[in-house]
């Protein structure tokens with residue numbers, strides 16, 4: 675307790691504060707037993723029962739003939755990957771390099787942990803014990819239409835879960851295109867190239883240049899030159 679020259683006028687409000695604090699502490703102790711945690715909020719979850727509406731549900735039904743904003747999905751091929759109920763074998767838009775780059779990026783993020791960077795089904799998760807997916811480089815998957823690949827991403831397949839919540843529609847098509855490109859990379863024939871490209875391929879490499887001119891190769895030849 676402070677002692678000494680405290681005058682009665684300053685001491686009185688101090689007593690008031692102590693009293694107030696006491697009342698506050700008592701109130702807190704009393705109310706602590708009936709506190710509400712944030713995760714338990716006084717609100718209705720979807721389709722909780724309620725006496726407020728006549729039909730006994732807290733949620734309202736969608737009004738006939740209306741569509742929620744952003745839910746129109748008028749382009750059926752784009753959203754379902756199907757034409758007349760069957761997996762489509764065409765893309766809903768033109769595939770260009772930009773789409774393939776996006777597909778590669780998304781594939782490496784979402785699919786390669788299991789399917790492997792080359793699509794051979796030997797991703798890191800699989801090497802650690804997850805059930806192995808099939809390789810993309812099989813007759814079976816070469817022949818499957820692109821709509822099938824799109825739908826595997828959208829709905830999942832057997833042990834593989836759906837990626838609909840994580841991969842938006844356009845990105846699913848981009849990944850599909852990239853898988854097709856990976857598959858194609860192992861089936862291409864020289865006949866697919868233009869005559870100019872074929873001539874370039876057939877010509878010997880310029881003198882003094884080996885076929886591999888990767889950074890690694892250059893680094894090792896620099897090492898050897900020392």
Ligand code: HEC
Nearest residue numbers: 784785788805806807808823826827831832833834837849
């Ligand atoms: C967690 C591991 C895992 C990830 C990540 C994963 N998959 Fe799969 N995937 C599987 C497994 C396992 C199967 C085999 C499922 C089965 O046959 O039961 C499979 C099967 C497939 C198939 C073959 C379907 C068929 O017709 O046989 C395709 C195509 C495919 N996945 C695409 C993808 C794409 C594209 C992604 C990325 C968006 C992806 N997967 C991400 C595990 C995974």
